Amino acid sequence: MLSPRTATYRAAVLEALAGEMRLEDSVILMGEDVGAAGGVFKQTEGLFAQFGAERVIDTPISEAGAFGIAVGAAMTGQRPVFEVMFGDFITLIMDQLVNQAAKINYMSAGQYRVPLVMRIAVGIGGNLGPQHSQSLHAWATHIPGLKVVMPATPADAKGLMAAAIRDDGPVVFFEDRMLYNLRDVVPDGDYVVPIGSAEVKCKGQDVTIIATGRMVHMALAAAELLGKEEISAEVVDPRSLVPLDIDTLVASVKKTSRAVIVDGGYRQYGVTGEIAATITEHAFDWLDAPVIRIGGADVPIPFSKSLEPLVLPDAQRLARDSAALVRGHR
Amino acid sequence: MAKALQTSTAPSVQQLLSADEALRLLRSMQLIRTFEERVRNLYSAGVIPGLVHLCAGQEAVAVGVCSLLGDKDMIASNHRGHGHCVAKGADIGRMMAEIMGRSTGYGLGRGGSLHIFDVAHGNLGTTGIVGGGIPLAAGAALSAKRRGRGEATVCFFGDGALNQGLLFEVMNMAAVWRLPVLFVCENNGFGEFTAIEDVTAGPDLLLRGTAFGAASETVDGMDVLAVRGAAQRALERARSGGGPSFLVCNTYRYGGHHAGDKQDYKDDAEAEAWRLKDPIERLSRWLKESGMATAQTIAALKQEIDDEVRAAVEFAKAAPFPTADDLGAHLHA
Numbered sequence: 001m002l003s004p005r006t007a008t009y010r011a012a013v014l015e016a017l018a019g020e021m022r023l024e025d026s027v028i029l030m031g032e033d034v035g036a037a038g039g040v041f042k043q044t045e046g047l048f049a050q051f052g053a054e055r056v057i058d059t060p061i062s063e064a065g066a067f068g069i070a071v072g073a074a075m076t077g078q079r080p081v082f083e084v085m086f087g088d089f090i091t092l093i094m095d096q097l098v099n100q101a102a103k104i105n106y107m108s109a110g111q112y113r114v115p116l117v118m119r120i121a122v123g124i125g126g127n128l129g130p131q132h133s134q135s136l137h138a139w140a141t142h143i144p145g146l147k148v149v150m151p152a153t154p155a156d157a158k159g160l161m162a163a164a165i166r167d168d169g170p171v172v173f174f175e176d177r178m179l180y181n182l183r184d185v186v187p188d189g190d191y192v193v194p195i196g197s198a199e200v201k202c203k204g205q206d207v208t209i210i211a212t213g214r215m216v217h218m219a220l221a222a223a224e225l226l227g228k229e230e231i232s233a234e235v236v237d238p239r240s241l242v243p244l245d246i247d248t249l250v251a252s253v254k255k256t257s258r259a260v261i262v263d264g265g266y267r268q269y270g271v272t273g274e275i276a277a278t279i280t281e282h283a284f285d286w287l288d289a290p291v292i293r294i295g296g297a298d299v300p301i302p303f304s305k306s307l308e309p310l311v312l313p314d315a316q317r318l319a320r321d322s323a324a325l326v327r328g329h330r
Numbered sequence: 331m332a333k334a335l336q337t338s339t340a341p342s343v344q345q346l347l348s349a350d351e352a353l354r355l356l357r358s359m360q361l362i363r364t365f366e367e368r369v370r371n372l373y374s375a376g377v378i379p380g381l382v383h384l385c386a387g388q389e390a391v392a393v394g395v396c397s398l399l400g401d402k403d404m405i406a407s408n409h410r411g412h413g414h415c416v417a418k419g420a421d422i423g424r425m426m427a428e429i430m431g432r433s434t435g436y437g438l439g440r441g442g443s444l445h446i447f448d449v450a451h452g453n454l455g456t457t458g459i460v461g462g463g464i465p466l467a468a469g470a471a472l473s474a475k476r477r478g479r480g481e482a483t484v485c486f487f488g489d490g491a492l493n494q495g496l497l498f499e500v501m502n503m504a505a506v507w508r509l510p511v512l513f514v515c516e517n518n519g520f521g522e523f524t525a526i527e528d529v530t531a532g533p534d535l536l537l538r539g540t541a542f543g544a545a546s547e548t549v550d551g552m553d554v555l556a557v558r559g560a561a562q563r564a565l566e567r568a569r570s571g572g573g574p575s576f577l578v579c580n581t582y583r584y585g586g587h588h589a590g591d592k593q594d595y596k597d598d599a600e601a602e603a604w605r606l607k608d609p610i611e612r613l614s615r616w617l618k619e620s621g622m623a624t625a626q627t628i629a630a631l632k633q634e635i636d637d638e639v640r641a642a643v644e645f646a647k648a649a650p651f652p653t654a655d656d657l658g659a660h661l662h663a
Contacts, residue, residue: 054476060506065465065499072469075454076404078476095496099459100466106660108447108455109437113663145661168663 005188010043010180012154013119016161017044017081019190021051024079027165030057030070031083031119040085041121041177063092067118071101071170074116079165087122087174088134101170102145116171117164123176123214124264124301124311133301133308135213135265140172141241141274147195148241150174152216154184156239159193167195176214176264198245200252204234206326207258209318210249210275212238215262221315222322229319231326241271249275250282257288260322264312267295289325294318347555349622355397355554356617357631359389359610362413364632364639365422369412369429369443372643373589378430382443385413387552387584390609391516392417394557395484395577398565404452404470406463406485409444410516410583411456414486419451422638423645432649438659439652460521461487461494464513468500471509471568482510482568484561490521492530492538501574505542510568512561513539513576516551518583523595539576551579552607555616582607 007015021027029047031039035058038045048056059066063084070080084090090097097118104112122135140148149164149171151157157175164171201216202223211219216237223233236252238244253259259279263271272293279291297311366386372378385392388410396405396417407414415425420436428435429443436446444458454470457463467485474481491497492515504511517535519526532538539546545567549560557579564575582604586593617623 057507060499060502062499062503065468065496065503068462068465068496069469069472069500069503072406072454072466073472074469075466076470076473078469078473095459095462096465100457100462104447104455105663107437107441107445108449108660109440110660110663111436111447111449112454115663147662 004185006183007154007186008180009154009157009175009182010041012158012186013161013175014043014045014047015186016158016165018047018050020162020165021047021055026077027079027081028055028057028073029081029083030059030066032059032061032085034058034083039083041180043121043180044083063089064096067093068096068100070116071096071104071114074114075104075112079115081117081119081165084118084120086132087120087136088131090120090136090139094139097140097146098143102143105169106145113168114170115168117161118170118172120172120174121177122174123178124296124308125178127303127305127308129303130300135174135176135296137172137174137241138265138270141271145170146242147171148174149195149239150213150241151239152179152213152237154182154186155191156193156199158186159191160195160239162190162192163195166192171195174213179214193239196240196243196245198236198238198240198248200234200248201237202233202235204232204256206232206256207260207322208234208236208252208256209260209262209322210236210238211262212241212271213264215264218313218315218318219262222318225315225319226322229323231323233322238275244275244278246278246282249279253279253283254286257286258325259287260292260294260318260325262294262313262318264296266298267293268298270295289328292321292325294321352613352617352622353627353631355393355558356610356613356628357635358393358397358417359554359613360632361422361635361638362389362392362416363610364635365416365425365642366412368639368643370585370589372430380442381588382429383410383588384585385410385583387604387608388516388518388581389413390554390557391514391551391579391581392486394554395512395514395561397558398561399452399482399484401450401452402479402481404454404467404474404481404483406454406467406470406483407456408463408487408491409456409458409460410488411446411486412443415446415448415453415456418448418453420446420448420453422642426642426646427649430646431651432646433652433656434645434649438656440656461491461496463487464491464497465500468504468509468511471504471511472507474510475507480569482512482565484512484514486514486516488521489515489517489519489526489530489535491515492535493521498538501539501542501544501576504574505544508571508573511574512564512568513544513574515576515578517578517580520583520587522587523591525595535578536576544574544576545572546576546578548578548580551581552604552609552612554609554613
């Protein structure tokens with residue numbers, strides 16, 4: 001029997017993009033250096049040669065204007081995928097994202113739809129410093145009218161990109177650039193992961209670790225460490241932050257009675273708080289311990305090699321905190 | 331802005347225009363004027379809540395440009411957008427309902443005056459963010475260019491938006507990509523409560539278009555025929571692949587930034603001088619002088635419009651307010 005096909009995260013997203021562009025002429029790609037250059041992370045390589053300059057559009061370094069043009073194009077028949085090179089640059093686009101893209105379907109009572117994907121590379125690593133490392137996905141989750149997805153694996157990245165492009169509204173797609181070289185099984189051909197569906201990545205009984213994006217891999221590593229201590233951890237990946245698959249998350253916590261939430265963005269007023277509160281609202285009577293939140297350090301992401309690794313939690317810390325929770329030390 | 335005034339009150343461009351066409355222009359301008367007078371009254375009476383930004387004085391710009399557009403040509407409007415919506419063919423009953431927050435409005439009453447969308451007539455919406463609609467127009471132009479059927483897009487903005495960086499980002503891309511878009515600046519002399527001279531640098535606003543290689547023209551924005559003439563040239567350019575154009579239409583806002591604004595910052599003599607150039611009066615006079623219409627025809631037209639606006643108000647007032655069921659509708663597509 002043939003072993004299942006594997007691909008990198010980068011290639012999996014590219015596969016979905018190329019597939020959707022082949023299926024539907026209205027799918028266009030816009031962004032800085034996405035054309036002949038193939039993307040600063042080689043994440044759009046080959047698309048320009050396949051689909052040409054009319055559909056793979058290099059924009060100037062004008063994030064707000066270019067994104068607004070993508071919104072207008074989406075209102076009038078295109079299905080743009082708009083790339084934001086670094087997640088930090090979403091700050092430049094907030095007006096068009098928040099005041100236009102997110103609200104147009106609502107304000108126009110459905111006269112105009114905005115079928116658009118904002119694709120954003122985020123993540124800490126490589127010493128890029130305070131303005132090229134942030135993951136501001138919590139900003140997008142705060143705005144009604146946007147859907148927000150954050151795939152952790154190559155297969156989910158492929159399936160969620162396809163779903164995002166097919167969605168008739170604006171979807172913000174956060175991909176951690178530190179996952180681009182991660183290789184794993186990826187289904188062939190047409191493959192869609194529904195937006196709003198979480199997945200249990202590893203089954204367990206004693207504690208639920210709810211992790212997002214790249215933190216899913218840290219959670220899986222922590223689950224292995226916990227296994228050596230006879231603690232069985234269940235790892236759940238929401239995959240979509242909006243809409244959040246509350247049922248899957250709550251079902252897991254009701255089973256394990258303990259929850260640890262891990263996210264790579266800033267912890268203050270962030271994703272971990274929202275999920276923790278949701279768990280508490282829906283599963284309070286099942287909880288044997290307080291819900292624990294673990295996030296990135298609430299500091300600008302520092303440049304130095306000695307400091308950058310301190311921002312994100314690691315598997316050891318997550319395992320230690322989870323074990324303490326299970327043993328009743330929290 | 332006195333320097334922008336001309337002494338002549340006759341239309342500067344007398345194009346070959348049929349009486350029917352000329353009357354249509356008059357009708358459209360008068361409809362906007364009468365509609366907005368009712369909006370102002372209803373606002374003063376407390377029937378319309380929130381804020382409304384009226385365009386009395388500026389009607390020639392919306393009408394001069396939109397008279398050349400079909401339903402497949404798109405416009406993006408701004409916060410002072412009732413005129414653009416009416417000129418583009420919107421149903422004034424549904425507009426009034428939206429402005430009153432009623433469920434028969436274009437957005438179920440959830441957007442109000444600042445958010446009137448009309449897809450059937452190619453209107454991408456009024457907007458509450460100064461300059462916010464400009465990229466939407468360019469995006470629609472990108473779609474039009476891909477379709478390749480010669481459709482064009484217009485975005486209307488005021489002189490206030492000339493100082494938004496977004497405008498220049500979009501003008502640059504429109505020029506680089508040769509998008510079929512017309513940037514129309516309605517220079518009414520004030521950004522909110524501040525005179526343009528106090529906040530705007532440079533010897534000539536037109537340079538902001540020429541900087542990007544956009545064909546740029548300054549127009550008497552109180553003269554519907556002059557606006558139409560310039561728009562005609564710009565639209566022909568857009569439709570034939572010639573890329574973007576920039577029109578600076580010098581006009582005047584009779585009212586304040588919003589209804590209820592006391593306008594202490596305005597010079598009375600200057601305001602009066604601009605009123606002598608009133609676009610509706612000018613076109614009416616020209617129609618009569620050129621024998622295209624009689625005073626009776628024009629009076630009958632006004633009466634007809636009064637009735638139409640009254641019916642629109644009745645339609646809006648008869649409609650229920652949106653209910654809790656409408657609160658979350660259309661949040662997602």
